[in-house]
Amino acid sequence: MFILSEDSQRTQGRDAQSSNIMAGKAVAESVRTTLGPRGMDKMLVDSGGEVVITNDGATILEEMDIEHPAAQMIVEVAESQEEEVGDGTTTAAVVSGNLLGEAEDLIEQDVHATTIVEGYHEAAQIALEAIDEQVQEAEVDDEILKQVAESSMTGKGTGGLTAESLAETVVEAVRHVDAEDGVARDNVAVHTQVGASSNATELVPGIVLDEDPAHEEMPGEVADASIAVLDVELEVQTGEIDAEYAIDSIDQLNAAIDAEEGELQGYAEAIAESGADVVFTTDGVDDRVSSALASEGVLLFDDLTSSDAKDVVSATGARRVGALDDLEESDFGEADLIRTENFGDDDLAFIEGGAAAEAVTVFVRGGTEHVVDELERAIGDALDVVATALDSGEVVPGAGATEIAIADKVRQEAAGIEGRKQLAVTAFADALDIVPRTLAANTGQDPIDALVDLRAAHESEGRAGLITNGEEVTIDDPFEYGVVDPADVKREAVESATEAATMIVRIDDVIAAE
Secondary structure, three states: OOOOOOOOEEEEHHHHHHHHHHHHHHHHHHHHOOOOOOOOOEEEEOOOOOEEEEOOHHHHHHHOOOOOHHHHHHHHHHHHHHHHOOOOHHHHHHHHHHHHHHHHHHHHOOOOHHHHHHHHHHHHHHHHHHHHHHOOOOOOOHHHHHHHHHHHHOOOOOOOOOHHHHHHHHHHHHHHOEEOOEEOHHHEEEEEEEOOOHHHOEEEOEEEEOOOOOOOOOOOEEEEEEEEEEOOOEOOOOOOOOOOOOOOOHHHHHHHHHHHHHHHHHHHHHHHHHOOOEEEEOOOEOHHHHHHHHHOOOEEEOOOOHHHHHHHHHHHOOOEEOOHHHOOHHHOEEEEEEEEEEEOOEEEEEEEOOOOOOOEEEEEEEOOHHHHHHHHHHHHHHHHHHHHHHHHOOEEEOOOHHHHHHHHHHHHHHOOOOOOHHHHHHHHHHHHOHHHHHHHHHOOOOHHHHHHHHHHHHHHHOOOEEEEEOOEEEEEOHHHHOOEEEHHHHHHHHHHHHHHHHHHHOOOEEEEOO
16 A cells, blocks of 8 residues: 555655764864854855855855754754844854764664664753853953954954944944934944945944935935825826727827926925925836926935835834825924935935934945845844844853853753763763854864863863963953854854754654655
8 A cells, every 4th residue: 555655755764864964964064164263265156147255144044945854953053043133143053963973872872762862852941051150240341341242243253344443433333323212223234335445434323225316406414304204106197997088189288297397296285395304115106396496496216115215214213104285294204414425326315413313324335236235234233133132131251152151161060960861961062162162163262172171170260161262272261352242142053052952853764755
């Protein structure tokens, strides 16, 4: 009796476990060399010839277009890490892969998969306790936030800028949107523009739009602007159906033209009389309307996307209006300055300041598309981790020190666990050693020697990481060198990596349909 179709493929037992674990390990291995300040970049070329150069774990795994279902789970670990805390994606993926490798060794020793899963979950709880013990007692101030941002960006493609100078911009941006109910991370945007050195990167207290004025004679700059945001089509109204009109005389033609001109002139007069200096509309604008507004000194931007219109409303405090007859002064937003600037073939609109301004934009410059793309990813991650650190108020040492501390505590606790589950708990600790070992390998150190020295330093000093200071690599307290990470980044990495690894380990039957 046939239950599955003839074209279905089924893999069971040890073969299924081995296949899934191998796929997960392969994915993790693909990003391992990007970890740390000396991590290398990957060049990813898709079928259309598009090139991405990055060492961001989530971006690499996303661009690789992985199809194996077990390997896809590792990709989801990185995606979850990116979504929740913004950084630590490579760490999460690498730890997942190493947890799978350790599990594979245990399976070969006839340790049951369920025992491994139980041991891993118990070890993860011990790991979370160890992270709590590593949290720095000092208050998270601007200096520590800068260290968090700098630690996140070090080793990433920051062009001609140092991570230190970019960190100041990142912290200033996050502080701008910090409120009593937390950090409004969505109010911080990153806008990239090719055509200058990355040293030209700046913070704009407002938003930046890819828009140019509707008419070239309109003012290029308006100070203390009163801003109207419209969902109105400023063109000649047309019917919903196709219709033809018969004109029998020149007087009828002139009357039709005059009516059309009067309609358009009415739009321009209504806007000019409203008192608005700057108008944004999501619909089209007739050239005659924009010309009339230009003569009145009104700056107009047309055909905005709904998203851009929403950003303008958020940044200026304006209200979107659906009809000109409803436009009132109370609907206006405010900005200290609205200016337009040309960058090669692109025109940008800068909306800066204002009493109701809530948004801020990191305006990123770079010589090439690849540079600004990688800068955008690096700054985006830094913004996320700074916001996370500011919200939680908890940071832990970086440079592998937290992983060394976690592994040490897990090994100590493993001694009190009975049965074969103790092997899984110990294996969990061994898996976490992949982080300091990889950091050592990527800096040119011997991984085994570095791991031994780190453990000894942790035992004697209580906190030890692998510090890269220029060309010199030393083992010392990361807090002394400002190498810190948000505690939530470590927690999320442990939890998501454990969940993915245990899910894969439990699979003993793979049925692939045609």
